[in-house]
Amino acid sequence: MSNIVYEIIDLQKTYSKGKKVANEGINLHVFSGEILGLLGPNGAGKSTLVKQMVGQLKPTKGTISLYGLDVSKHSKQVSRLVGYYSQEPHAISSLTVQEAILITGRLRGMSSSDAKRETNYWLDRLELGEIRTKQLKRISGGQRRIVGLATTIIGNQPVLILDEPTNELDPIKRKLVWDIIRERNRDYGATILLVTHNVFEAEHVVDRVGVVKDGRLLVLDSVGPLKKLVDQRLKIDMSIQLGKRAAAEAMLNEWAAVEVIGENQLRMLVTREELGHYLQKISTNLEDLACEEYRIVPPSLEDVYVHFGGKGEMKHA
Numbered sequence: 001m002s003n004i005v006y007e008i009i010d011l012q013k014t015y016s017k018g019k020k021v022a023n024e025g026i027n028l029h030v031f032s033g034e035i036l037g038l039l040g041p042n043g044a045g046k047s048t049l050v051k052q053m054v055g056q057l058k059p060t061k062g063t064i065s066l067y068g069l070d071v072s073k074h075s076k077q078v079s080r081l082v083g084y085y086s087q088e089p090h091a092i093s094s095l096t097v098q099e100a101i102l103i104t105g106r107l108r109g110m111s112s113s114d115a116k117r118e119t120n121y122w123l124d125r126l127e128l129g130e131i132r133t134k135q136l137k138r139i140s141g142g143q144r145r146i147v148g149l150a151t152t153i154i155g156n157q158p159v160l161i162l163d164e165p166t167n168e169l170d171p172i173k174r175k176l177v178w179d180i181i182r183e184r185n186r187d188y189g190a191t192i193l194l195v196t197h198n199v200f201e202a203e204h205v206v207d208r209v210g211v212v213k214d215g216r217l218l219v220l221d222s223v224g225p226l227k228k229l230v231d232q233r234l235k236i237d238m239s240i241q242l243g244k245r246a247a248a249e250a251m252l253n254e255w256a257a258v259e260v261i262g263e264n265q266l267r268m269l270v271t272r273e274e275l276g277h278y279l280q281k282i283s284t285n286l287e288d289l290a291c292e293e294y295r296i297v298p299p300s301l302e303d304v305y306v307h308f309g310g311k312g313e314m315k316h317a
């Protein structure tokens with residue numbers, strides 16, 4: 001049996017009567033049991049792509065098949081197989097939190113008792129117990145997104161497509177969501193397509209990464225090989241006391257080139273061979289540099305993202 005879950009061939013999607021090309025020449029296989037991350041700047045065409053993958057939008061050209069079924073012709077089967085977490089809030093906002101989860105479970109074919117049991121599990125797991133009887137329109141944006149995650153997952157569908165699931169969440173909730181994503185994949189074998197700007201956190205979760213820009217899939221590979229494509233030097237990132245950055249920059253510049261990466265943040269790029277030498281120099285001159293803290297940062301998925309043209313949307317923990 002083939003292990004291809006999604007097969008996308010030469011996909012194009014245009015808006016505004018062909019004037020806006022949102023996806024162009026996209027070819028992609030999503031394999032069973034993988035977590036595939038899709039990265040790219042705002043407006044790159046990621047949401048347009050996933051909306052076509054769940055049948056919410058029809059491709060202008062090209063085909064998308066899910067387990068061999070043409071997605072645009074089998075919407076019922078697609079919705080049974082795929083849990084889709086979209087960026088838009090729930091349509092029926094007069095439902096209570098528990099009703100929204102329970103009803104979704106029932107719509108996915110669960111028995112009443114299974115749906116109730118699962119609803120209680122997710123209310124508890126996602127710490128929604130206290131707001132279970134509140135209407136969706138009366139809870140916060142972040143809480144609505146957590147409920148959205150529960151309604152995506154309930155029913156244990158084999159494929160999950162998650163469009164920015166950690167957006168708007170506090171750090172503790174983000175961690176919970178990453179844990180759940182990993183768990184659905186590891187313990188339940190779910191195939192997961194994840195759209196995210198949260199490159200820093202995604203690096204520890206995804207198996208492969210695709211970078212989308214200007215509607216095209218620029219690159220697609222596992223995290224390790226992708227990281228080999230970027231500058232292999234290590235970064236020494238330093239936090240300098242407020243108001244003292246310029247002096248520290250001048251001093252460091254006498255040793256090696258430094259970059260300003262924030263109001264009071266400096267970065268030095270060094271090879272592995274040079275690392276010991278510069279760390280020693282920095283640590284013996286901490287006071288003169290007014291350096292409060294320094295850390296070594298190896299090449300990361302964020303560098304891959306920047307290398308392929310993303311700018312300024314990365315989020316850090």
Ligand SMILES: Nc1ncnc2c1ncn2[C@@H]1O[C@H](COP(=O)(O)OP(=O)(O)OP(=O)(O)O)[C@@H](O)[C@H]1O
Pocket residue numbers: 015016020021022040041042043044045046047048049
């Ligand atoms: N309904 C629409 N009509 C016209 N243009 C659209 C429509 N939806 C999206 N676009 C345009 O298509 C392009 C791709 O949008 P899309 O929402 O797919 O990007 P994205 O990568 O998901 O962005 P973000 O990261 O900001 O969510 C953008 O230029 C956007 O303005």
